[in-house]
Amino acid sequence: MRVFISLLALTFVFSLTGCESTYYNAMEKVGVHKRDILVDRVGEAKEAQQETQEQFKDALTEFRSVVSFDGGDLEKYYNRLNNEFEDSEAAAQDLSSRIDKVESVAEALFDEWQDELELYSNARLRSDSANKLQATKRQYASLIKSMRSAEKSVDPVLNALRDNVLYLKHNLNASAIGALKGELAGIDRDVQQLIAAMEKAINESDAFIKQLK
Template identity: 60%
Template sequence: MINRKFGLRGLMILTLAAALASCQSAYYGTMERLGVPKREIMVSRISEAQEAQEEGQEQFKDALEQFRSVVNFDGGELQSVYDRLDAEFQDSEAAADRIRNRIRAVEDVADALFDEWEDELDLYSNESLRRDSERQLADTQRRYQRLLTAMQRAEATIDPVMDNLRDNVLYLKHNLNARAIASIRGELDTINADVDRLIEAMEAAIAESDRFISEMQV
């Protein structure tokens, strides 16, 4: 019975994945007919991922500042302090989701572009032109892999920040008192270091995006 349930769930996942792939394929086909090639969509999505990372940096800085205000709490309405921190945490989760989704969108169009490019190499009758196109494909894939690695490295720095913020927000939620503030005060250095690493990695990914976009537009 368990295997049957697992099989049905697996079938549903595969069906959904196929449907999503079909939708994306239809979308790219429609855009091609409108004169917007995958190459242009890819550049646009990289720009959107870059923008999400830039906005994310500012949001994570804001969350860090709010956490500092909590650990430096020296009197007043603790509930309002917690509410502001929780709001920043929720905004940070939304920013993290945007970054992840934008990176997935880049990966999707890149896979579609490179698959199409490789398939079309077989259509050449002019061997010299085919070799030149194959060389350009390999060069673009190398540059894209460098970009993707930078984006994935930046994405990986999000989880430690979010995990630590979530833990402390949850702890405060059920312990709104001065003792709780004292308990989480020691977490500030860790969160500060995590945010610094996140910002550094995102700066590197943003710079790599700029480089890739400029080379694609040559």
Template identity: 65%
Template sequence: MLKYVFAAIMFCSLTGCQTAYYSAMEKVGIHKRDILVDRVKDAQESQTEAQAQFQSALEQFQSVVSFDGGELEVVYNELNEQYLDSKSAAEDVSSRIDKVESVAEDLFDEWEDELEQYTNTKLKAQSSKQLTDTKRQYSKLIKSMRKAESKMQPFLSALNDNVLYLKHNLNAKAIGALKGELGSIQKDVKALIAEINKSIEQSNQFIKSLE
């Protein structure tokens, strides 16, 4: 029986049939609340990995502006690779946040619907308050996640600009031009890492409130 349930889970994960996916998960005792916690943890993990990647890209950029002899094309290729890896890391973060939003919306819709099934007014009021509190905590979480996400694009855009410039100007003059951009990129990375740290802390608080 379990193999069919897990087969359904894998299929629906790939095809996006949410209702069947939730149903299959519930058959093995995993509910929307559990899925939400797992997806928040996944988003945390992707944010942490992105932090490390952005820092690595910054270090590579710093090595470029400190370039003092050698093959400039090699330097360009390494910086371009760091840009592509950073772009991929940012896309993964966005995808994970989207998945958090998706299951959160479904959980809250289900919760709202189930409130109407209560006959005990005291229990209904308690559940309603819990829902309100969870929504409030979630609102802080998703706002923090999206704010951190928004800090990624300025860094990626600046890094891409410099990669493109270096691509078509493989000479010492280009390195000099890039030096003038270092301060701005360092500032972008610092702001980005700070926002990711705030988002991760909000995630911890949210997970604690659910568990």
């Protein structure tokens, strides 16, 4: 059974790789090269980072309103906070997906670029292209490191929000607010760290796009 599951997983990975390869080949035929796709995907990841920043700011604002609860319908506060949590989860998933897509096309571009160095007959041009490849790889390595760091900064906030939403769900009473108040400072700190990490990745994205163009 384990062997079957492993083979199934490998088949799935290869099918995804094949789909990406087919997509790149089709785009190449209409004049859209891997470099162009990489620029677009880095831009999309940047947009996802900006959206994630805003979403987690909104979630923090909603959490603050919950801990400031002073009478009324607590369930309404819970529902709003739960909605923000679910939107935050969706934003985090979208961000991860977009970063994965950046990695996929970057690897394909660098492999192609490396292979094509062997096609040069002019040594000077080959050397210049090889140097540019290495410079682009170095800048990309910095970019993807920032993106993955920003992605990881989401986890502490998401986990804390999940814990507090679950706690409030099963303790819809004013006494529960006291327990949540103790969580605010930690969530606030983690959100600020998330915002800073996203901002760094956004700046790296801008620099990388400028360099590729």
